Amino acid sequence: MTSTADPASTDDSRAVPVTAGIVCALVGFTSSFAIVLAGLQSVGADRDQSASGLLVVSLLSGAGILWLALRHRVPITLAWSTPGAALLITTGEVDGGWPAAVGAFAVTGLLIAASGVWTQLADLVRRIPPVVAQAMLAGILLPLCTAPVPALREEPWAVAPVLLTWLALVRFTPRWAVPAAFVAAAVVIAVDLVSSGATVPVGDLAPQLTWTTPAWTTQALVGLAIPLFVVTMASQNIAGVAVMQSFGYRVPWRETMAVTGLGTVLGAGSGGHAVNLSAISAALAAGPDAGPDPSRRWIAAVSDGVTFLVLGLASAALATLVALAPAGVVQAVAAVALLGAFVGALGAALADPQTRTVAATTFVVAGSGIAFAGVGSAFWALVVGIAVHLVLRPRSR
Template sequence: MTQEHSPVVAGVVAAVVGFSSSFVVVLAGLVAVGATPAQAASGLLALCVAQALGMAWLAVRHRTPLSLAWSTPGAALLVSTGAVAGGWSAAVGAFLATAVLITLTGLVPALGDLVARIPASLARAMLAGVLLPICLEPVLGVAAAPLLVGPVVLAWLVGQRVAPRWAVPASLVVALVVVLVSTAGEVGLADAVPTLAWTTPSWSVPALVGIALPLYVVTMASQNVPGVAVMASNGYPVPWRETMGVTGLATALVAPFGGHAVNLAAITAAMMAGPDAGPDRTARWRAALSASVTYLVLAACAAGLTALVTAAPDGVVQSAAGLALLGTLATSLADALADPRERVPAVTCLVVAASGVTVLGIGAAFWALVVGLVVRAVLSPPAPGTSPTATSAPARSAGRHRSP
């Protein structure tokens, strides 16, 4: 492989790894809040196209390897939230509300400052609580159907030992093979035709409070802020205002077609902005461009993959999704419990989020933040200006590079 081709190859690899590592989580999240398989496939297709086009625009305009992705933690949040009052159309309305909040974050500094006041320990604990039930699926799957789920877990374990980056994609490939073998003849070519399904949004208070607000917080704290930090660590400024505008607009455009959130990438950003994309830093923007083209190709696979996931025996795809999120769970737990003074509020937040309770029609993620903040205030009232925040340093860094 020649050096001049390395950014292109890095972009293709990043897109394949990013897609294969988390698309099952996206499908599971959309179905959990009321989407039909066709609507979920539409959402996956729309997300691929929107982030591809947004990434191409930012890469070409700024000659920077800015990479976009769907919100995997946000999809996990949807899994834990489940159906809300108003059904699927209300969930779509919540996605639109999230788009508005993301856009306003780039335009109104005060909104970003408000998000920055959420303690990092609680933001990470909420995410860990959301992820925990999903990450239990491989254990439950092996116990219930060892012959079906066992090979998926084994592929993941071998991949972790041999090539960690490809461990999750390898487990997913094995899961799809298991599905193909166990459902031979059930998935036809007609099921693989990519289509978009429009849903007219509606709005309900439970959906706005239980989906839109937690989805916005999780997307900002677990995707956009780390994405800025990754780019900064590789020497690339992020045009904050424009990036929030592009991702907010992309989220608004995909919402009626079933997409939940588009945001800055973090893990794949490191692959495209770091040394893997070649020694010439001025050429690494081509990695983002090749990734965008790859996502357009992968978009054509959305319907077929959704059909396979829908036909899968219970536990197989859920186990693959749980394995895909283990790394995020580990990072979230480490961050949430790092400060001994924050551990009790963080654990309280975590268990409420993991409980899956619904109160007043509003899901557990919202109540987890509320309870965590209350417990934190009671146990250790913070001194003015000393509260640890989820986004303070990266947000300030982004703010310095806002586009005009």
């Protein structure tokens, strides 16, 4: 006796991972693209250059996902480095300006690719005490998460709708809270444009890549490339592998680092700061939300990659929208998008009572925003945190 599959059931089994991949891309993109634009502009990019950076990391992420997912039939998802973009915001303009920042992006990509071939380099990142890495990340995110507080005082009509929308959604559907906050911000911007009578040139909405010849300065390499590499590896690549392992998947480490690292090098001249494994949003494509059959969840990754390619085409329009935003609106969206990462990093850093002094020291230095010898606080937080850890760690008999 033979049996035939129910066509409706088959269609549903295909639709679930496809839908999950689209949701994964939409949530990841809308939750953090404003942080990418703000980070690129903070290190010297103009509006066209930052839009180009958003476009290229979107295209490279989508293309990389399609290559890895179709080749290995594993739901591997890639994205830009959101913690890395937050680092750019706190770092500010480096010696040599935007070309030197582009050069630092390229060096970061080379280091990521090298970590796939020379595993000792990845092991070196893993040997950084987790309490130091987490506290450094929390310190980087602190000023970004507090930015809406003074903005709410200065522009309450513009900032309050974003924060209230996020608060209302996070109670019932946390996954869509940040995208909803972005929609609220778009409404605020539209109302402001209508009331002011401003117009948007149609030419500003077309996506385009803008090339910048890289330059290299010691301050940019030490103060930007090294911290960007460490943050991207610790918070994205290594964390992304852990997320995939929790769902029973093995990430092809060498090939993934080659795809993301060389992709970062390829996109650096167009403003792309870093491409890496997804960490937080990876669960949307690799977990049960992508269907009950783990062997078919790679379809969700393919859907995610295609959606990223489509969303990237809106980069110029989104950059224009952000540029026209009233003061404080973009900061509010960025803050609610980063709040979860901040809470997670700070909680992990302070979890062990025996290492809280190390965590507090690293956190304070990273959050201070201090620049010494032209190098930003993230690098010095790393140095100070490791030094304090070595001094205070229990001595073996």
